[in-house]
Amino acid sequence: MSASDRNSNLRAVNLPADWSPTSWRERTALQLPSYPDAADLESALQELRQLPPLVTSWEILSLKQQLAEAQEGKRFLLQGGDCAESFDQCSSDVISNRLKVLLQMSLVLVHGMRKPVVRVGRFAGQYAKPRSADTETIDGVTLPSYRGDMVNAPAFNEAARRPDPRRMIKGHARSAMTMNFVRALIDGGFADLHHPEYWNLSWVGHSPLADEYRRMVNAIGDAVRFMETLSGSEVHNLNRVDFYTSHEALLLPYEESMTRQVPRHWGHFNLSTHYPWIGMRTAAVDGAHAEYFRGIRNPIALKVGPSVTPDQLLRTIDLLNPEDEPGRLTFIHRMGATAVAEKLPPLLDAMRRDGRRVLWVCDPMHGNTESTSNGYKTRRFRNIRAEIETSFELHAAAGTRLGGVHLELTGEDVTECLGGARELTESDLERAYRSTVDPRLNYEQALEVAMLIVRKQAQIAAPA
Numbered sequence: 001m002s003a004s005d006r007n008s009n010l011r012a013v014n015l016p017a018d019w020s021p022t023s024w025r026e027r028t029a030l031q032l033p034s035y036p037d038a039a040d041l042e043s044a045l046q047e048l049r050q051l052p053p054l055v056t057s058w059e060i061l062s063l064k065q066q067l068a069e070a071q072e073g074k075r076f077l078l079q080g081g082d083c084a085e086s087f088d089q090c091s092s093d094v095i096s097n098r099l100k101v102l103l104q105m106s107l108v109l110v111h112g113m114r115k116p117v118v119r120v121g122r123f124a125g126q127y128a129k130p131r132s133a134d135t136e137t138i139d140g141v142t143l144p145s146y147r148g149d150m151v152n153a154p155a156f157n158e159a160a161r162r163p164d165p166r167r168m169i170k171g172h173a174r175s176a177m178t179m180n181f182v183r184a185l186i187d188g189g190f191a192d193l194h195h196p197e198y199w200n201l202s203w204v205g206h207s208p209l210a211d212e213y214r215r216m217v218n219a220i221g222d223a224v225r226f227m228e229t230l231s232g233s234e235v236h237n238l239n240r241v242d243f244y245t246s247h248e249a250l251l252l253p254y255e256e257s258m259t260r261q262v263p264r265h266w267g268h269f270n271l272s273t274h275y276p277w278i279g280m281r282t283a284a285v286d287g288a289h290a291e292y293f294r295g296i297r298n299p300i301a302l303k304v305g306p307s308v309t310p311d312q313l314l315r316t317i318d319l320l321n322p323e324d325e326p327g328r329l330t331f332i333h334r335m336g337a338t339a340v341a342e343k344l345p346p347l348l349d350a351m352r353r354d355g356r357r358v359l360w361v362c363d364p365m366h367g368n369t370e371s372t373s374n375g376y377k378t379r380r381f382r383n384i385r386a387e388i389e390t391s392f393e394l395h396a397a398a399g400t401r402l403g404g405v406h407l408e409l410t411g412e413d414v415t416e417c418l419g420g421a422r423e424l425t426e427s428d429l430e431r432a433y434r435s436t437v438d439p440r441l442n443y444e445q446a447l448e449v450a451m452l453i454v455r456k457q458a459q460i461a462a463p464a
Contacts, residue, residue, distance in 0.1 A: 026291075032252060101446050111216055136156070250282065378418050409441040
């Protein structure tokens with residue numbers, strides 16, 4: 001069979017005949033803003049359709065191959081970043097510190113797990129957020145809820161909360177700036193394994209974890225120098241890494257405008273990001289978001305909460321990955337520390353019995369959110385740790401594999417999650433609580449998560 005014949009067959013098998021980038025409009029669409037002027041919305045979308053893409057099809061397909069290897073246990077996925085990006089935080093310090101955290105975490109994971117890490121940032125497009133209510137009332141005044149900077153602004157006044165379609169164009173520009181800076185850093189040697197000490201963040205120098213991390217850095221440096229001494233030349237591919245982006249593809253008009261066909265590849269790609277996901281609030285199999293996702297060629301993910309049944313999950317696979325394509329579908333389970341032991345096993349058993357090919361990832365953040373007595377939304381590090389460790393154990397018991405983690409984190413010295421190496425308390429939250437939506441792990445807590453993953457994976461892998 002010729003290459004053209006094989007490509008023709010792939011097109012016939014994989015491209016849904018009844019799908020188009022606009023077919024989601026025929027379904028019920030949840031969590032979308034109500035724009036007051038339809039003409040303004042169409043004008044903004046028309047402008048977006050003419051703007052360059054933010055990622056390429058070959059980057060997307062490369063990531064899909066790496067995720068397929070993670071499904072087989074040959075790689076581990078590290079996905080992390082802000083709960084919701086803000087336009088005014090699109091700065092070199094914020095972006096480079098966020099990249100430093102993910103590089104350091106991946107270094108810990110590679111060193112401890114002895115396998116490559118797929119690095120995916122939860123940024124360069126994470127500007128829209130779902131909300132539990134369409135409106136918010138303060139002191140008798142009711143206004144639209146803040147849905148992220150790509151929709152409206154957080155200030156509580158009528159002008160700020162009015163959904164503005166021009167913000168999608170600004171979001172595209174901020175995403176491009178972020179992505180271009182990350183690419184420039186990586187291509188310029190920022191991720192060079194010869195110098196991982198460059199990734200240190202100065203504020204954490206006195207962390208209880210600092211000595212352990214420095215010992216790890218020194219060991220890796222010694223190993224690199226040893227290999228180069230033996231070979232008599234520099235070891236290749238240590239001066240840069242692959243890095244990908246992801247966001248919740250919530251704002252479907254924006255995602256539609258960034259969905260393109262490209263030369264030499266069949267089908268449609270969402271070129272706003274490498275790795276879009278569907279959140280819990282928009283995951284209905286017959287909904288608009290699932291309809292949109294079923295037709296794009298990107299690797300895709302779905303958040304899975306404690307209310308999801310095995311039958312629902314199987315129906316979702318039938319819709320989103322009917323051909324059982326490797327690397328296509330990720331399930332990100334987020335049950336909460338108190339519910340995971342009860343709710344996750346039936347899903348794992350159903351997938352294993354049915355022989356479905358998915359990548360399982362743990363999100364230990366969203367099921368562990370609570371409010372403190374002084375009014376802050378927070379998460380306790382001990383619950384985050386418990387959900388990760390329990391998930392490893394449940395996958396091992398079910399004969400499945402936990403292939404990654406999905407975290408909300410930042411490289412800034414914030415105090416938003418309780419506990420961790422410094423044992424942050426409720427009184428500490430007031431010192432540096434900066435998130436406008438959900439609490440994030442700070443640098444130190446994120447590094448501690450990476451270390452506990454390594455220890456738990458080693459414990460699971462050790463012979464009984």
